[in-house]
Amino acid sequence: MLGWAVTFLVIALIAAVLGFGGIxxxxxxxxxxxxxxxxxxxxxxxxxxxxxxxxPV
Structure with missing residues (x-):
């Protein structure tokens, strides 16, 4: 699940750089x-x- 969070974070960063505000x-x-x-x-x-x-380990 942490992998999915990181994936969506990367998508958000790429979309922000390209100017896609909604995505x-x-x-x-x-x-x-x-x-x-x-x-x-x-x-x-x-x-x-x-x-x-x-x-705890």
């Missing part, structure tokens, strides 16, 4: 949403691992 804004928004979903899933995974008694 750049949409891609940046998608990248931002995917990034926050990735962070939430990471935190949930770390909490689940700690609850099971395994130390």
């Amino acid at each position: 750049a804004g949409a891609s940046a928004g998608i990248a931002k949403i995917l990034f926050f979903i990735f962070v939430v899933l990471f935190v949930v995974a770390m909490i689940a691992r700690a609850v099971r008694g395994q130390p």
Whole structure:
């Protein structure tokens, strides 16, 4: 999922350089949403691992 966020971020940057405002804004928004979903899933995974008694690596 982090790969998708990076992909949409790159698309947004390329579209911004080329002057496509709508596409750049949409891609940046998608990248931002995917990034926050990735962070939430990471935190949930770390909490689940700690609850099971395994130390974070």
